[in-house]
Amino acid sequence: MITGVGVDMVKIAKMEKSIKRFGQDFIDRVFNEEELKNIFPGKVYYQRLAARFAAKEAVIKAISKKFPLSLKDILILNKENGAPFCIFKKDVDLNIFLSITHIEDYAVACAVAEKKS
Numbered sequence: 868m869i870t871g872v873g874v875d876m877v878k879i880a881k882m883e884k885s886i887k888r889f890g891q892d893f894i895d896r897v898f899n900e901e902e903l904k905n906i907f908p909g910k911v912y913y914q915r916l917a918a919r920f921a922a923k924e925a926v927i928k929a930i931s932k933k934f935p936l937s938l939k940d941i942l943i944l945n946k947e948n949g950a951p952f953c954i955f956k957k958d959v960d961l962n963i964f965l966s967i968t969h970i971e972d973y974a975v976a977c978a979v980a981e982k983k984s
Protein backbone atom coordinates (compact mmCIF):
# COMPACT_ATOMS: atom_id res chain seq x y z
CA MET A 868 0.00 0.00 0.00
CA ILE A 869 1.31 3.44 -0.92
CA THR A 870 1.53 5.55 2.22
CA GLY A 871 3.09 8.79 1.04
CA VAL A 872 4.71 10.89 -1.64
CA GLY A 873 7.26 13.69 -1.42
CA VAL A 874 9.01 16.04 -3.80
CA ASP A 875 11.84 18.49 -3.26
CA MET A 876 13.89 20.94 -5.32
CA VAL A 877 17.34 22.28 -4.48
CA LYS A 878 19.16 25.19 -6.10
CA ILE A 879 22.58 23.98 -7.26
CA ALA A 880 24.25 27.33 -6.49
CA LYS A 881 23.02 27.11 -2.89
CA MET A 882 24.50 23.65 -2.46
CA GLU A 883 27.78 24.82 -4.00
CA LYS A 884 27.86 27.86 -1.67
CA SER A 885 27.24 25.72 1.45
CA ILE A 886 29.95 23.25 0.49
CA LYS A 887 32.46 25.97 -0.33
CA ARG A 888 31.66 27.78 2.91
CA PHE A 889 31.47 24.87 5.36
CA GLY A 890 33.56 22.31 3.45
CA GLN A 891 33.87 18.73 4.59
CA ASP A 892 31.92 19.45 7.79
CA PHE A 893 28.82 20.18 5.74
CA ILE A 894 29.33 17.13 3.54
CA ASP A 895 29.83 14.89 6.58
CA ARG A 896 26.69 16.22 8.23
CA VAL A 897 24.51 15.35 5.23
CA PHE A 898 26.06 12.43 3.35
CA ASN A 899 27.36 8.97 4.15
CA GLU A 900 30.60 7.62 2.73
CA GLU A 901 28.76 5.06 0.59
CA GLU A 902 26.77 7.83 -1.06
CA LEU A 903 29.88 9.77 -2.05
CA LYS A 904 31.91 6.93 -3.42
CA ASN A 905 30.77 7.41 -7.04
CA ILE A 906 30.48 11.19 -6.98
CA PHE A 907 33.62 12.85 -8.22
CA PRO A 908 34.54 16.53 -8.49
CA GLY A 909 33.73 17.75 -12.00
CA LYS A 910 31.02 19.28 -14.11
CA VAL A 911 28.04 17.70 -12.32
CA TYR A 912 29.54 17.35 -8.83
CA TYR A 913 27.31 19.95 -7.13
CA GLN A 914 24.30 18.87 -9.21
CA ARG A 915 24.63 15.29 -8.00
CA LEU A 916 25.08 16.32 -4.36
CA ALA A 917 22.13 18.72 -4.60
CA ALA A 918 20.06 15.91 -6.13
CA ARG A 919 20.87 13.62 -3.23
CA PHE A 920 19.97 16.35 -0.76
CA ALA A 921 16.65 16.84 -2.59
CA ALA A 922 16.10 13.08 -2.55
CA LYS A 923 16.59 12.90 1.22
CA GLU A 924 14.13 15.75 1.74
CA ALA A 925 11.64 14.11 -0.63
CA VAL A 926 11.94 10.84 1.32
CA ILE A 927 11.32 12.67 4.61
CA LYS A 928 8.18 14.20 3.10
CA ALA A 929 7.04 10.82 1.76
CA ILE A 930 7.42 9.04 5.09
CA SER A 931 5.79 11.90 6.94
CA LYS A 932 6.64 12.26 10.62
CA LYS A 933 6.04 8.58 11.27
CA PHE A 934 9.76 7.76 11.46
CA PRO A 935 12.05 10.37 13.02
CA LEU A 936 15.07 10.30 10.72
CA SER A 937 18.08 12.50 10.18
CA LEU A 938 19.45 13.17 6.69
CA LYS A 939 22.24 10.68 7.32
CA ASP A 940 19.80 7.91 8.23
CA ILE A 941 18.68 8.03 4.60
CA LEU A 942 21.06 6.63 1.98
CA ILE A 943 20.66 7.54 -1.66
CA LEU A 944 22.57 5.12 -3.87
CA ASN A 945 22.61 4.06 -7.52
CA LYS A 946 21.96 0.67 -9.10
CA GLU A 947 24.37 -0.62 -11.73
CA ASN A 948 22.16 0.83 -14.48
CA GLY A 949 22.30 4.28 -12.82
CA ALA A 950 18.81 4.25 -11.34
CA PRO A 951 18.70 5.74 -7.83
CA PHE A 952 17.39 3.88 -4.82
CA CYS A 953 16.98 4.55 -1.14
CA ILE A 954 17.77 2.50 1.92
CA PHE A 955 17.67 3.41 5.60
CA LYS A 956 20.17 3.05 8.42
CA LYS A 957 17.31 2.59 10.86
CA ASP A 958 14.53 0.06 10.89
CA VAL A 959 11.88 1.56 8.62
CA ASP A 960 8.97 -0.54 7.46
CA LEU A 961 8.75 1.10 4.02
CA ASN A 962 9.98 0.62 0.47
CA ILE A 963 10.91 3.85 -1.27
CA PHE A 964 10.59 4.46 -5.01
CA LEU A 965 12.75 7.35 -6.09
CA SER A 966 13.42 9.48 -9.16
CA ILE A 967 16.03 12.21 -9.55
CA THR A 968 16.81 14.85 -12.16
CA HIS A 969 19.35 17.68 -12.25
CA ILE A 970 20.34 20.50 -14.58
CA GLU A 971 22.68 23.49 -14.23
CA ASP A 972 20.38 25.42 -11.89
CA TYR A 973 18.21 22.94 -10.01
CA ALA A 974 17.97 19.37 -8.79
CA VAL A 975 14.60 17.73 -8.21
CA ALA A 976 13.69 14.45 -6.57
CA CYS A 977 10.44 12.62 -6.07
CA ALA A 978 9.88 9.78 -3.61
CA VAL A 979 6.98 7.39 -3.09
CA ALA A 980 6.69 5.34 0.10
CA GLU A 981 5.07 1.92 0.18
CA LYS A 982 4.38 -0.11 3.29
CA LYS A 983 6.34 -3.38 3.28
CA SER A 984 3.97 -6.35 3.18
Ligand SMILES: CC(C)(COP(=O)(O)OP(=O)(O)OC[C@H]1O[C@@H](n2cnc3c(N)ncnc32)[C@H](O)[C@@H]1OP(=O)(O)O)[C@@H](O)C(=O)NCCC(=O)NCCS
Nearest residue numbers: 914915916918919944945948949950951966967968969970
Ligand atom coordinates in the same frame (compact mmCIF):
# COMPACT_ATOMS: atom_id res chain seq x y z
C1 LIG B 1 18.60 7.67 -17.55
C2 LIG B 1 18.26 8.94 -18.31
C3 LIG B 1 16.77 9.00 -18.53
C4 LIG B 1 18.73 10.15 -17.47
O1 LIG B 1 18.20 11.34 -18.03
P1 LIG B 1 19.07 12.66 -18.21
O2 LIG B 1 18.19 13.68 -18.80
O3 LIG B 1 20.34 12.30 -18.89
O4 LIG B 1 19.51 13.12 -16.77
P2 LIG B 1 18.63 13.61 -15.52
O5 LIG B 1 19.34 14.71 -14.82
O6 LIG B 1 17.21 13.87 -15.87
O7 LIG B 1 18.65 12.33 -14.61
C5 LIG B 1 19.83 11.93 -14.04
C6 LIG B 1 19.46 10.95 -12.97
O8 LIG B 1 18.66 9.91 -13.54
C7 LIG B 1 18.80 8.78 -12.70
N1 LIG B 1 18.98 7.60 -13.54
C8 LIG B 1 20.09 7.21 -14.21
N2 LIG B 1 19.86 6.04 -14.84
C9 LIG B 1 18.57 5.70 -14.57
C10 LIG B 1 17.77 4.58 -14.91
N3 LIG B 1 18.22 3.59 -15.66
N4 LIG B 1 16.50 4.54 -14.44
C11 LIG B 1 16.03 5.53 -13.65
N5 LIG B 1 16.76 6.61 -13.28
C12 LIG B 1 18.01 6.69 -13.74
C13 LIG B 1 20.00 9.01 -11.80
O9 LIG B 1 19.54 9.25 -10.49
C14 LIG B 1 20.64 10.25 -12.40
O10 LIG B 1 21.22 11.12 -11.47
P3 LIG B 1 22.55 10.67 -10.69
O11 LIG B 1 23.47 10.08 -11.70
O12 LIG B 1 23.06 11.91 -10.06
O13 LIG B 1 22.09 9.65 -9.68
C15 LIG B 1 19.00 9.01 -19.66
O14 LIG B 1 20.38 8.98 -19.45
C16 LIG B 1 18.63 7.89 -20.62
O15 LIG B 1 19.16 6.80 -20.58
N6 LIG B 1 17.73 8.22 -21.52
C17 LIG B 1 17.34 7.30 -22.50
C18 LIG B 1 17.43 8.05 -23.77
C19 LIG B 1 17.07 7.17 -24.89
O16 LIG B 1 17.14 5.95 -24.81
N7 LIG B 1 16.70 7.82 -25.95
C20 LIG B 1 16.41 7.15 -27.13
C21 LIG B 1 14.96 6.92 -27.29
S1 LIG B 1 14.08 8.43 -27.47
